[in-house]
Amino acid sequence: MQLHTSLVIAILFLVSSCFAVKDYLFKSCEQNGFCHRNRHYAKEITLDPNFISPYSVSPESISIEDSIIKGIVVKQLPHIDTSVEFPFEVSILCNSFHFKLDENRESKQQVVNHQRYNETVEWAFVDGVDTNREAKFNKDERSIDVSYGHNKVTIEFHPVKLTFFHRGNEVLVVNDKQFLNIEHQRSKEDNEDNVLPQETTFNMFSDNFADSKNDKLPLGPESIGLDFNLKGFSNLYGIPEHADSLLLKDTSGREPYRLYNVDIFEYETDSRLPMYGSIPLLMAVNAHEALGIFWVNSADSYIDITRQQDSTVHWMSENGVLEFVIIIGESPQKVNEEYGKLTGNVQLPILASLGYHQCRWNYNDIKDVLEVSSKFDEFEIPYDTIWLDIEYADNKKYFTWDSENFGDPAHMLKVLNRTGRNLAVIIDPHIKTGYEVSDAIVSQNLAMKNNENEVYYGHCWPGESVWIDTLNPKSQSFWNELHKTFMISDEHKNLFLWNDMNEPSVFNGPETSAPKDNLHYGQWEHRSIHNLNGLTYHEATYKSLIDRLPTQRPFILTRSYFAGSQRTAAMWTGDNMSKWEYLKISIPMVLTSNIVGMPFAGADVGGFFGNPSGELLTRWYQAGIWYPFFRAHAHIDSRRREPYLLGDPFRSYVKDAIRLRYKLLPVFYTSFHQASLTGAPVLKPVFYDYKDSTDDGVYDIEDEFFLGNSGILAKPVTDEGAKQVSFAAPKFSNENFFEFTNGIVSGKVYHDRLSAELSDVPMLLKGGSVVPMKNRYRRSSRLMRHDPYTLVVALDKNGRATGNLYVDDGESLNSEYKLLTFIVDKEGISLSSTGDYAFSVSIEKIIIVGADFAIDTVSSGRVISESEKITIVDPKEFPVKFGKGSLSHDEL
Template identity: 45%
Template sequence: MAEVSPALLSVVPDDEGKEKFKSSSHVAFYRRQMEGPHLQHRVLLDTVVLTEKGARFELLAPGTQTRLLLSVSAYKNDTVRLLIDELQPVKSRYRVPDVITREPACEQLRVETRTMDSVTLSWSSARHRARVWRFPLRVELLCEEEVMATFNSKGKLWFETLQDGPSATSDGSELPEDPTSLLWKETFRHFVDIKANGPSSIGADVCLHGFSHVYGLPEHADSLQLRDTRDGEPYRLYNLDVFAYDLYSRRGLYGSVPLLVAHKPDRTLGVFWLNASETFVNIRYSPTDHQDDQTPPVKRRRMQPETDVHWLSESGVMDCVVLLGPGPRQLFSQYAQLTGYQALPPLFALGYHQCRWNYRDEADVKAVDAGFDRHNIPYDVIWLDIEHTDGKRYFTWDPALFPDPVGLQRHLETKNRKLVVISDPHIKADPDWSLFCEARDGGHFVKDREGRLYRGSCWPGECCYVDFSSPDTRAWYSSCFGLDRYKGSTPSLHVWNDMNEPSVFDGPEQTMPKDAVHYGGWEHRELHNLYGFYQHMATLEGLITRSGGSERPFILSRSFFAGSQRLGAVWTGDNVASWEYLKISIPMLLSLSVAGVAFCGADVGGFIQDPDPELLVRWYQAAALQPFFRGHSANVTKRREPWLFGVTVTAAIRTAIQQRYCLLPYWYTLFHQAHTAGLPPLRPLWVEFSRDPSTFAVDHQYMIGGALLACPVTEAALREAQVYLPGCGELWYDVHSAKAYEGGATLSLPLTLDTVPVFQRGGSVVCRSTGSGSCTAELRQLPLSVTVALNSQGAADGELYLDDGHSFSYRDRKAFCLRSFSLMSGRLLCRPAGEDGAFDCDTVVHSVTVVGLKNKPSTVTVHVSGAKETRAAFEYTESCCRLTVSGLNLRVATDWDIQID
């Protein structure tokens, strides 16, 4: 949460609140690049060198003696990497470490053709090529002779070379007194930023040929499809603590993922701009009807669409990876191979979380815990915000309010529930506190530009900030979570990293100055967007070490970067209790999912202000159908436990949470797919229906995996929902009524407060629990029900993944169970799905429901491997063509068939 006053909590900040944050006009490197002029770089084609990792060319800008080095690498997974650096810099430029987990195997490039104007590189089967043009520099990426993307298509390559630091003048001033000194010094409000090696910004444009829909670049409170930026601000990637952020804004928020995804019916393509400094992205769609487009209308209609993407970053090297797909699934896999797969969360983390700033004391926590049991509402985790600490000193407990934290955790653990506590990156500057002294004396804090400890203001008052960019510091911070060091902690305690953009109440844009200095002498400007990523990483290492490497931890982080998916979960920050914020949460989460950050959610009910009962119910219903499910609210809001709004509201919320728990076997299977294949559980419609243009701009409804379509209600007093069911020839089944609908049309669905439009796709199989229990530990003891939704050919298939839900045994000992369900020609088979691990699984299927079965069967027989065939009891509902086979006791881990005759 940001620093706020009660007055601000009553209204969403407007222009007055924006003054602390920059627009692009305040940013000198952005102005320089946009105003130009841009030098037209020349490729020295005779300098080409082929290596095991690709090809290298020297670049020269006319009128200068500065040479750059262009590297082109092709990977075996259909990705191409372009990297530009100075050939002989005065010092090394910053290259983002730790984000790319390992480079995919390189293809051996060869020169296919050479002319006076270009060199064409090919590899493998020559399906893909890279053509490097001499002047002006362009790099075309081709697939089967078709140009898919062109780097520097519009000649916007910009590369400011590093310079030796300016010497002091005779009067002792820091900067030389000449016109160029203005480039070394930048002022915003009363904050002064001095660049140690002068201006060092980079920029380039990439033209995406044939594309008119692009997505990604989280985090922004904006639509899923990125908008043309000619009419306003560019998209900004700069992690900031923005309280009650503006809606439909391109300003930077808490996290940044510089991945842009383009899609058209026959191709999905990605551009990953690996840079952790402040970055702007301009997007221009064409052909267009904008007034400044001078293309004649007749000619414009004949032009192929294209999208120009202009990247501008403050510093670092130019490192651009183009992911060539060709489809969404291949692209997600390519990106995950680069930056890591989504961590497989412990099962409890997919349950419901209850949080507030702050539960007052141990008695309050126990009372809330008991309230869930009393009202028969399942939940798994209760959270403590900053007030649980001793004077905002993290890794401590308030001795009066939380005198027995171990006892509290054990009380929750008897019910198989967990406690999460907050741990922020700022450390109270208290010379009498041993943790502060240890960090100070160990060199674990960020320095200012003069080499002193950087000090800023946050919740404890004056603070120092942990320098997580240092491996030694991360190791030290990780050790702080050891049970012997973190007094009052137990193995059931998990962690919440907040304020880690980092948030500095008295800093420029409420964050750290760009000229603060990190490990290795790097300025903060180089790695700003990595700060929260590194805290997340250190916390993960700490909790894994605490368990001896055996237990999967849960960590939520507010700030994030590319690769954060392999560390845990994120959420959308300090939202507001309004219908507009509920509505915007869906495209925000879809954008995160497309960019690889799959374990994501929004604070249920809104962090600030008080939701009316209808809004609260609708928010619970929506969030129950999203990956991370947490209710959270600020300390000045009214208490918001689900049972405080009357019987009707309590019942509706209970139903939403219970249905979430029943669906957890399916959610857990989806996270297995994310962990192994990079497929996000939450998917825009176009991911599953890639050839249906009607889905390309839809962001109010989405797919949960490949089987379920959800359209949460996000408007007040709505009595009818318009739901687009994609796919001509597809069948869709209402999950409540089992009524069938044909795809390729919009459905008008009547609504009540209890109605949440969810449809199962024909041709899919979904496994649910037969009950919700009080938490996920009880859920695991319950049998499953299997719902088979037939497609127009009378077939369906699906998977179920099971493991112990908490350890790394699935990875280290292959202790998991992955089963396939497939129905064809009236026969449902349960079989291993590829590799099947050695997991002793007692889970059983209690019932099977088949929807879309047009004729009542005469018999249903069950055959279990190694046993005699038996007849099963069944019920057929003719009005909705639904068959229910009940009274089964079929072990999931055993091969069995059900024959429907």
């Protein structure tokens, strides 16, 4: 195609996107062939009380070897005297149940790989996941039992049914409704003999949706569907990404949740439409157990939910093997821990990435960037990273710099580095045609192909583009060399990367993405790998950065993601709007990301599209300081809104909020360390701590949350004109919560309401907590390294408190570290530590609330109070220096 055509298409796309998301651009379930067919099949089965499933396990096929069950599911066809065989495997991975069913297919001479896609697990799982060899098996003619830990699974042969028990209680039945549906291989000519009476043939061999009518569907129908009946569970969470409530909704008679990564401009709230990322993990929670369903599939998928006392979840995917993992435990934390053993936990981020990020589309030139940076210093507002969108490159050619406006990037990086600042720049997967990078991608056979196995040309920001196929292992060395050249030199370690538009976004493609019949390495159709495409791209970038600087933790922001993305990237919720409802919905969206093991999440502070009022922008910053990824961003047509440009009082309120984030950096970093070890959320929904409450209202709370295990409870103000807030969590606890507004503890116990003037960040601190803070203003997190800590101690009703502090150098892979544990009781303060980090840590102040004593002075090796109840437990364990009204220690 000619360049002028691409420009016209891009302009039309931009014009259309200025108003709102257009629902008609995206398929509904009714319009999407495989979802339409599976919903129809489920409805017909439900209406037929005499239905007999055509699926059964062949008893004689069952074998058990090396703690793996192998067998065959047989599908009996009604119109011809034949059947279809589907080999399956069952194994226990760590402490999770893993089921995988494939199809024996005839090889056909065609361009596309004719097998069912079976490599999703290779991208989603970490290397070296162990099979549990202690699982026990017991087989008879009708079923087989699998026992592991506190769990047992009974696999019935006919009808196929899997029943899960936890500590003797039935918690899940798979295929209880008999929605199991596997559209096996067949030709269009013999399709009539292969269709069950309950099936419809809608769009089996063609696609009548306007934008995808050219889809060849070379393999015909190959969808899969399966139901999961959750016994005693009505509270369901997860399956991001959707601009919807934390607690998943019943979709009966409504559009189901869809997982299909797309570039969705100005997405709507209260929506089950697909968005930029997909993590097919659903968590169910009740007072006794928590259960995770990990649907291991990277194709277009829908999830229907019937919420009731025994909820039903119906998964439907366009193709691929039928593979899932069941995780059962006593708590949501246990589900996160087991899921993390399979897919990996969040990387421990570089400390600077937890600071404030300043971004817009686009800063004009180097002078603009450095002036913005200096203005932050002039107004004493800390920040860590400034960002450049697509205009920094030469005519939107990635891996280049605009010679007129960004001709000396090394100088820019050097100046930023003087104050510990970083630069983040965007590199997208669409590569403009007609320069050395795209020419090399084509000549080295590294491009995504069309359905004729030729290079695919589509349109995105640069105009006509090609897309690098990062599923191709040969693309990695090519990508490595590009980044070594682009990243200036090893002298400059303060350059971060932003991988956007990696769904992939294709302006002239169906549903703003790549055609499903495009081809990737291995001749796999794009329809099979679509949802993991973004993961393969940002993982390739991560490996390139490690190849360049093997000892430094990379920072990468990705828009598209999949299960496993947490290992190498942060995410944000994409192109939101400057409206109150988008501020409000950002909280459950970020919490949902935390629930499914991807806690490094955030939303564009202030909204990407539009111009927020002073009140909205202030409240958004006050909420944004709690996002694990804290970045302000704005559209090119939005007014400049850097914090220092705001008129008072808004400027001072925003400044105070950003400074509070920096005071809390030790808490965020410690929480991320815990998440990197156990998969725990950094922002923790209230039900995590109080799921055993007799009040079901605990499961609905989506506007307040805990910061890790710190005891800090936050509830951002998300309503215009609000002057006070009411917290729900304290009513589920037997402990006191102390008012902690703006990070200042007053000793006042919270009751019913908390004042929340526009200057206030409403916070509580749970009794029993020790919070380490750094209260001195510095320009960036790197400059805070040697600052002393203030310990805020809130004693519980028994006069005790505990807390942790994790410290290392903030940037190295495999860094030396020290994990400190503080224990406070009526006898004194003790400290223990693990790790071998030699860096000194000092405490300049300890503030204690919730006690019947007060610290007056410090002298002679003890803290003197009116009742003399607090002393230093052991000077050898807690070496101290005594100063005027403060307590410190060195060289732990």
